Structures are given as structure tokens and as C-alpha cells.
Amino acid sequence: MYQLTDKEFRDLREFIYEYAGINLTDQKRALVVGRLQKVLTREGFKNFAQYYEYIKKDKTGKAVEELINRISTNHTFFFREKSHFEYLHSAVLPELTTRLAASGQKDFRLWCAAAATGEEPYTLAMVLREFFGSQYNQWQAGMLATDISTQALQTAIRGVYPDERMTHTPVKLRNKYFQKIGQDKWAVKDALKKDVLYRRFNLMSERWPFRGRFHVVFCRNVMIYFDQVTRNRLAQMFYQFMQPGGYFFIGHSETLGRENCPFEYVMPAVYKKVA
Ligand SMILES: C[S@@+](CC[C@H](N)C(=O)[O-])C[C@H]1O[C@@H](n2cnc3c(N)ncnc32)[C@H](O)[C@@H]1O
Structure with missing residues (x-):
């Protein structure tokens, strides 16, 4: 030792x-x-x-x-902090897509900024598909999923999860978006896999290389590892890379400092870039 x-x-x-x-x-x-x-x-x-x-x-x-x-600690699971996904489905997506459609746009951009082993981005991809339903192909609902850990990203890209990691996934969605392999594993079906673009990205990078702005950002359960100065700086960065009216989700155990916070508070762990 x-x-x-x-x-x-x-x-x-x-x-x-x-x-x-x-x-x-x-x-x-x-x-x-x-x-x-x-x-x-x-x-x-x-x-x-x-x-x-x-x-x-x-x-x-x-x-x-x-x-x-x-x-890095990559702990995560499908439908973690479930209320976020319910809110996304019932309030955020209807609001944002109605506004986009009214201005003739069908490009919806979501960023999962601490994707870990993929459970969160695949959960988001299922929520998007369930929300859009038969309209899904008429939208460009692209999702970027990033993490600093190449090992976690490899698992995410592989998209194979043992039975015990599927417990929080509703059976209906599990059967629709996953394929059982062997006795006790589930593989993300290709269509869902293709909805997510995985890239390594360090949130501490000085330059953020994103051209477009995001409508929704999930950055959950990573800021707990950062100090307040870093969190405040990150909040400013995320704000810059979001569309006006866009929603920013953080983990339920995390908070953004009230002072200098560029976002409007919506509810615990949900913020909005006011249009
Ligand atoms: C606990 S997991 C959270 C996963 C998921 N967002 C969730 O809420 O279930 C934290 C993730 O943040 C990633 N991370 C830590 N520091 C990072 C950094 N500087 N840039 C990008 N990702 C980072 C870790 O690799 C890890 O996968």
C-alpha cells in the first residue's frame, strides 16, 4: 500500500x-x-x-x-431525479417547440454536459422521442453529450447495460428502446444511439467550441465537485451558449450562487435564460 x-x-x-x-x-x-x-x-x-x-x-x-x-466519479442512472424529465416533457418541450415552430424553425438543440456512462443522455433521448412522437423526424432534435472521462464515454457509446442498471427505466420504454442481449444485459437500439453525439469535453476549457446555442442544457451532479468560484464561472459560460428562453438543469443537491447568477430561478435545480 x-x-x-x-x-x-x-x-x-x-x-x-x-x-x-x-x-x-x-x-x-x-x-x-x-x-x-x-x-x-x-x-x-x-x-x-x-x-x-x-x-x-x-x-x-x-x-x-x-x-x-x-x-472522476461517474455514478449515474436512468431517469435520475425523475421530476426533471417530467418537467422537460410536460412544460419545457411544449413551450420551446411551440415558440420554435411559430417562427418556422425545427432545429432543437440539447446539451448533456456531464454525460458519464450514458444513462442521462439516453434518458433525454427517450424523452425527446416520446414527446415528438410521429413528428420526431420532422425535427432536428440533436443532442450533444460530453464528459471529461474517456472511459465513461466508451461505456456510453457502447450502450450496453446490465439488468440492475435498468431498474429505473419504465418497462414500456425499456422494451421500446433497448434490445435484450443474453440473460441479463440490455443494449440501446441503434435509432436511439444515433440521436446522441458523444464527445470528450472538459468544462474547464478556456474556449468552448460550440457554434450554435442550446435550447436546453443538463449539467447535473458535476458542479458538486467544483468550488463556488468555478460554479459561478461555469454558469456564465453556459448562459452565453444558450438560446434566450432556454432552460438550464443542474443536480438537486446543487445550487447556483444568487449573486451574479445570470439565470432566472424557475424551481429547485431548474433555471432559465430570460428571453
Ligand atoms: C456523478 S457524474 C454525473 C452524471 C450525470 N450528469 C448524472 O447526473 O447522473 C459526474 C460526471 O462529471 C464528469 N466531470 C467531472 N469533471 C468534469 C469536467 N471538468 N468536465 C467535464 N466533465 C467532468 C465526470 O467524469 C462524471 O462522469
């Missing part, structure tokens, strides 16, 4: 904060040791100081990628 000295923890913590915004408190020390052990053993490092040097020297980006894959 490797020991993590105060200095080693400080160095790694600062590096991870600078790179990914993830704010590792002292309580996360054991987690850091636990999640990085294997890499140190595999690479034959004597201690975390050697590992840190390796991270800093690596020009390929692979070492940092692996560090973030191991440190």
Missing part, C-alpha cells in the same frame, strides 16, 4: 483542480490512494512523487487522461 504524503496530496490536488476543476478535499485522500494504486504498481513507481513527475512530463496526454478517468 502506497502512502500519500501531505506534499504529494497537495501537488496532485492542485494539478487536478487546475486541469478538471475537481476540488479534492482532505476527506478524498483515501480515495486518491485507492484509485491510483494500480497505476503506481503497474508503472513501477516508488511513490506518488514519481507518479506526479510522470504526469507532468507526459506529452501524449495519456497519463492525464488515465488520472482523470480514475479520479
Whole structure:
């Protein structure tokens, strides 16, 4: 078992904060040791100081990628915080699509900004399809799903989930959008898979490369890992990349600071960019 000295923890913590915004408190020390052990053993490092040097020297980006894959927490599930999806279906989509259709537009853009292993974007894709019904093909209802973790994204792109991860998915939707494989796995059907475009994106990037603006953004249960300064900065960035009248969803345990918050508060964890 490797020991993590105060200095080693400080160095790694600062590096991870600078790179990914993830704010590792002292309580996360054991987690850091636990999640990085294997890499140190595999690479034959004597201690975390050697590992840190390796991270800093690596020009390929692979070492940092692996560090973030191991440190990030990708916990998620289908229909997590279900009321958001109900509100999206019953209020947000009718309002936004009526407005768009009235101005002759059929381009609806949604961004799932911490997609993890895909359960959230596929939930959103099901909600969109259920909402549009037979009109779906007349709309360009594109969804971008991003995450910093390449490992989580690989799972998302594969779109295969064991039985126990499907428990929150209504049976009707499960049978419609998934195909059973083997005894205990479910694969997302191709049509739904194609609704989602997965890309790696670090929310800490200085430049956000999106050309169009989004009507709806889900950025849930990731800001809990960031500090208030970072959350405030992100809220400003999301605001810039949203359409006027667009809706911004965060996790129920998260809040946006009231001061300087560019969005209008709608209800817990739902905000609006006022038109
Ligand atoms: C707990 S999961 C949340 C998943 C989903 N949004 C939900 O609510 O169920 C947090 C995700 O945020 C991602 N993440 C952490 N830091 C990030 C960053 N700087 N940029 C983009 N994604 C990040 C992690 O990789 C992880 O997949």
C-alpha cells in the first residue's frame, strides 16, 4: 500500500483542480490512494512523487487522461431525479417547440454536459422521442453529450447495460428502446444511439467550441465537485451558449450562487435564460 504524503496530496490536488476543476478535499485522500494504486504498481513507481513527475512530463496526454478517468466519479442512472424529465416533457418541450415552430424553425438543440456512462443522455433521448412522437423526424432534435472521462464515454457509446442498471427505466420504454442481449444485459437500439453525439469535453476549457446555442442544457451532479468560484464561472459560460428562453438543469443537491447568477430561478435545480 502506497502512502500519500501531505506534499504529494497537495501537488496532485492542485494539478487536478487546475486541469478538471475537481476540488479534492482532505476527506478524498483515501480515495486518491485507492484509485491510483494500480497505476503506481503497474508503472513501477516508488511513490506518488514519481507518479506526479510522470504526469507532468507526459506529452501524449495519456497519463492525464488515465488520472482523470480514475479520479472522476461517474455514478449515474436512468431517469435520475425523475421530476426533471417530467418537467422537460410536460412544460419545457411544449413551450420551446411551440415558440420554435411559430417562427418556422425545427432545429432543437440539447446539451448533456456531464454525460458519464450514458444513462442521462439516453434518458433525454427517450424523452425527446416520446414527446415528438410521429413528428420526431420532422425535427432536428440533436443532442450533444460530453464528459471529461474517456472511459465513461466508451461505456456510453457502447450502450450496453446490465439488468440492475435498468431498474429505473419504465418497462414500456425499456422494451421500446433497448434490445435484450443474453440473460441479463440490455443494449440501446441503434435509432436511439444515433440521436446522441458523444464527445470528450472538459468544462474547464478556456474556449468552448460550440457554434450554435442550446435550447436546453443538463449539467447535473458535476458542479458538486467544483468550488463556488468555478460554479459561478461555469454558469456564465453556459448562459452565453444558450438560446434566450432556454432552460438550464443542474443536480438537486446543487445550487447556483444568487449573486451574479445570470439565470432566472424557475424551481429547485431548474433555471432559465430570460428571453
Ligand atoms: C456523478 S457524474 C454525473 C452524471 C450525470 N450528469 C448524472 O447526473 O447522473 C459526474 C460526471 O462529471 C464528469 N466531470 C467531472 N469533471 C468534469 C469536467 N471538468 N468536465 C467535464 N466533465 C467532468 C465526470 O467524469 C462524471 O462522469
